[in-house]
Amino acid sequence: MGQIGNDTHILLMDAFLQNNRLDHVSRVMASHPSYLEHFLRTQHFILRGDGPLPYDYRHLIAIMAAGRHQCSYLINLQKGEFLLQGGDSSWLQGLRSIPGKLQDLYEINKILAHRPWLLNKTHIEKLTKGADSWSLAEVVHAIVLLAHFHSLSSFVFSCGINEELDNVSGHHYIENAKDNSNNKQPAKDMLTSSPKKMQNGGGKTDNNPSPPSSPSIVGEQEVGVETLMERMKRLSEKSESYKITQEELSKRFETVESQSAELAAAPQRSSILDSDIGHFIEDPTFIYQDFAKRGQLNDIPTFRVQDYSWDDHGYSLVNRLYNDVGNLLDDKFKTAYNLTYYTMGTHNKVDTSRFRRAIWNYIQCMFGIRHDDYDYNEVNQLLERSLKTFIKSAVCYPERVTKRDYDRVMKEFKHSEKVHVNLMILEARMQAELLYALRAVMRYMT
Numbered sequence: 001m002g003q004i005g006n007d008t009h010i011l012l013m014d015a016f017l018q019n020n021r022l023d024h025v026s027r028v029m030a031s032h033p034s035y036l037e038h039f040l041r042t043q044h045f046i047l048r049g050d051g052p053l054p055y056d057y058r059h060l061i062a063i064m065a066a067g068r069h070q071c072s073y074l075i076n077l078q079k080g081e082f083l084l085q086g087g088d089s090s091w092l093q094g095l096r097s098i099p100g101k102l103q104d105l106y107e108i109n110k111i112l113a114h115r116p117w118l119l120n121k122t123h124i125e126k127l128t129k130g131a132d133s134w135s136l137a138e139v140v141h142a143i144v145l146l147a148h149f150h151s152l153s154s155f156v157f158s159c160g161i162n163e164e165l166d167n168v169s170g171h172h173y174i175e176n177a178k179d180n181s182n183n184k185q186p187a188k189d190m191l192t193s194s195p196k197k198m199q200n201g202g203g204k205t206d207n208n209p210s211p212p213s214s215p216s217i218v219g220e221q222e223v224g225v226e227t228l229m230e231r232m233k234r235l236s237e238k239s240e241s242y243k244i245t246q247e248e249l250s251k252r253f254e255t256v257e258s259q260s261a262e263l264a265a266a267p268q269r270s271s272i273l274d275s276d277i278g279h280f281i282e283d284p285t286f287i288y289q290d291f292a293k294r295g296q297l298n299d300i301p302t303f304r305v306q307d308y309s310w311d312d313h314g315y316s317l318v319n320r321l322y323n324d325v326g327n328l329l330d331d332k333f334k335t336a337y338n339l340t341y342y343t344m345g346t347h348n349k350v351d352t353s354r355f356r357r358a359i360w361n362y363i364q365c366m367f368g369i370r371h372d373d374y375d376y377n378e379v380n381q382l383l384e385r386s387l388k389t390f391i392k393s394a395v396c397y398p399e400r401v402t403k404r405d406y407d408r409v410m411k412e413f414k415h416s417e418k419v420h421v422n423l424m425i426l427e428a429r430m431q432a433e434l435l436y437a438l439r440a441v442m443r444y445m446t
């Protein structure tokens, strides 16, 4: 992590006070203090601030959400928080032991995590009608928690964050380092060593190579940061000079979308669930399906941001239904979207906005969300196949990301820059889930 400044120090003190510990997530995020501040504020609010849901429910919803990606790190942390809030320990025996009202949320949890485009107003209606029903404010609070913990699972896995040390699996010994079947091992060094400088496209830093896990990435060369910078520059020079038609823009979106469907993300490891978390997971075979392959039968149209956007619609709706949480989320999205140090690897004074926008829009494209004025050709010029594959794994199948996947991409980037990309993955995914969920809520209300 290197040295930390005074402001970061104070933030980490806040993190400690909020979470009853200085958790690994906060420590990794601390390389981006301005973001960490918004992250902590939001997480604190949704778990402990004013809101319609009781505290024990909130942690249980977090556990259910993290379960969709088998994220034992978050499940274990949230179990602890649940008990600290006075939660009934018998609920921790699994989904069957929790109140029916919480069980009813599972359907939304599943859909939102993997195929949010399937969410519609009948899901919301089902929850808000009948005995044991949810108020709309409670539904919205639950949705925010679900989206937060789904996307945080992406961050945890894509950064290779390990269990906290008070968990028995937080301890690793040398013999275990060769055990490649354990995908909680990756990037273990992130928490303990300072960022490594990669030279000439990256030297090997992994002493314990694991077997090739993503065939699609193996053997692919990245073009390197300098070429990337040239491409960004060329795109900025060109963009003022000509206008592309709406049809062409829409075609370009579809091209990127269908190419994404062809990318083989990291393969599935084992279908056997860990016994200590398995009872929080139902229907583990329901996973991400490429939006481009969503099937003709119930053809779901592309989600056009011009019709329903965070800024114009989602933000105010969530604010209205749940104690101004929209402001916190909005600040967090904006901070993640605009975060820059004008660096790329060893280069300074670089305008990275096109590269960052390409990442953000590519993530949302995998959920069928289209930003109408964006030229998706830029995604193909700035994000290489290997990087797209990494992003797809981290967003859609985070539990499969290995250290090898992490090391193979963005080789000239510093660790903190890779964490930066992972932050964008977290936020763009969260926003995508919220857009679908809030649109469904809005349709239910009108």
Ligand SMILES: CC(C)C[C@H](N)C(=O)O
Pocket (backbone or CB within 6 Å): 339, 340, 341, 342, 343, 344, 345, 352, 413, 417, 418, 420, 421
């Ligand atoms: C993801 C990174 C390439 C971002 C870059 N370091 C910046 O400051 O904008």
